[in-house]
Amino acid sequence: MLPLGDLLARAAEPREMLASVVAAAVESLGADGAAVIQVLSSSEGRVVAARSLPSALEEWRGEVDAFDAELGETLLARADGHFDEVCVLPLVSSGDLFGALVLFFRRPNAPTPERLRQCEDVAKLLAMSVGKAYQLEELRSAYEQLRTAREKLERGEKLHALGEMAAGVAHDLKNILNPLSLQLQLMRRLLRREPVGSPALDCVEEMEQVVRRGIDTVERLRAFSRQSPESRVEAVDMNDLVTEALALARPRCGERVELVVDLRAAPRVELEPSEFVAALVNIIVNAIEAIGEHHGTVRVTTGEEGRRAFVRIADDGPGMPPEVQGHVFEPFFTTKGRSGTGLGLAIAFAFAQRHGGEIALVTAVGQGATFTLAFPAVEVEKPPSTRAAPRSHRRGAR
Ligand SMILES: Nc1ncnc2c1ncn2[C@@H]1O[C@H](COP(=O)(O)OP(=O)(O)OP(=O)(O)O)[C@@H](O)[C@H]1O
Ligand SMILES: [Mg+2]
Incomplete structure (x- = not known):
């Protein structure tokens, strides 16, 4: 077995480190069982790594007032007579307490003061390494966010x-x-x-x-180009507009494509209705065209997710390879030769951005394509404004 310092240096993820430490506590330090308890909130903790523990302890999660002997007693009571002694070693890194290493012993194997000192050293080393690993993880995720923001x-x-x-x-x-x-x-x-x-x-x-x-x-x-003079934002029920878009796109389905619709309750959102309908028609028609001469299904679903209303259009067509997926929202990108202008998804993307929404695409070759448009719910409900009737939809949104 490698020395613990080497193990910690090799383990990239905090979870891996914790697993190495509980294993080392049992195999090298002679504990009969070991766990790492992580702080979840100011008064709650849970086991995130365990070795040689009864299952009631392995899955323990509960109230923690302090990471001290009292916590040890609580855990010992859960051990159902498996152990006789417990030792709680708080894990502190850069002044932050993020949990404790808990070691369990059976009577003949009670720890000597020398062994307890060794255990304390292990806890310090663990705290330092895990603290660094968490910092690294935070750094990684901050960098990822920065990269996405820059691309956007x-x-x-x-x-x-x-x-x-x-x-x-x-x-x-x-x-x-x-x-x-x-x-x-x-x-x-x-x-x-x-x-x-x-x-x-x-x-x-x-x-x-x-x-x-x-x-x-x-x-x-x-x-x-956002110069559309009739651009008027209203608080709308997304399901009404999806129904309009479906009526416009349905004739394109023919015999081959089945349109499956599942509209669920969604909060009202603020959009320019005819542009939204045009964007949806384009996405649905894209899906129908992607299925091409084959038989297939286009599923249109709406609903609420985290105070946002969404509409999802999923087809079981050929999907897209990464080199197509990476360009579909770019203006004038098309794989349809002269019959496509490559503006449909670029317009939908610009529309979503203008309205504080998002458009996401999940696809892979042979696995169809799923487009999701999501918009923030209207916070203060406004009385529905009178809509210009009849509205002109850009039926050219092929
Ligand atoms: N559901 C889909 N399955 C597979 N590929 C798709 C799908 N939707 C879009 N695409 C790809 O994205 C490209 C861009 O779509 P977009 O709607 O922007 O333009 P278009 O459909 O080619 O032309 P138009 O401007 O007439 O809509 C398409 O040419 C096609 O290659
Ligand atoms: Mg299109």
Whole structure:
């Protein structure tokens, strides 16, 4: 067996260290049983590592006034006659008490003062090492948080810059497309006076359709660039909007895709309703398109999680490899060639950010994809404002 100092130095996780120490207490220091009790709150503790203890002690959790002889007596009483003596060694690191090493002995094996001193040294070493390991863990998690925050910020800045560019492009395009659309309408009217079946009429109707699609795309660009003038935030019932989105997306399911809906009570949230519906339609349609020619299921679930309302869209399609997953929220990223603009999820992402919400994706190849949108509950319930009716949803949200 390695010396305890080496064991502690090798164990990276606090849990591993604690397990090594209770093992060493029994195997090297001659205790008949050992436990580490961790402080849970100012008056509660629990066993986090145990060796050679009866099960009632292994799972012990209870009130702790102080990590002293009284705690030892409480634990001894739980041992059901297994042990006769107990020794409680508080674990203190950098002035913080975070638990105690508790050693149990049977009578003929009662510890000598020399052995007790050794045990105290072990407790000090343990306290120091575990304290450092906890600090390291805190540092690791702080670094992780920092990295995520930086990535979020970078993504946000990129979106902002693209948004401004998109606003300019959308503005100019709209100025071109609107008059073109009016001219085409005029032309169609003139051609209708011609003999029935004029080939020019078909041509104009086709051109009108193309222009309409162009205007649709411009609308999506405008939404993405946050310049959408009709953007109005309201306190809404998420389930109402999910129902609207389902009605718009359902015709796309055809025979192959089953839409399973489970709407549960969710708190009201503050959103721009038509943009939310458009984002949902895009995500549901993405799921249907991902299933493609196969048969599959798209599950739409709503509910409450930690004072947030969520909607989850999960499909059992092909899922995404990491190189696709890492880019799906980027504007203009698409794997659909000319039939996709790659704006759907970027718009949904920007929308969630603008409303203090989050959008998360869990996926793996062959395991489908699950998108979850979550928004904070409205704290002070506002009277429902009158909605503009009828609302125009960006049906172009393919
Ligand atoms: N449920 C899904 N399963 C598999 N891949 C998906 C899923 N949802 C999105 N994707 C991937 O993410 C890409 C980006 O989606 P996004 O909605 O932003 O754009 P798009 O659907 O390609 O085009 P559009 O702008 O018309 O929506 C898709 O091209 C596809 O590769
Ligand atoms: Mg899409």
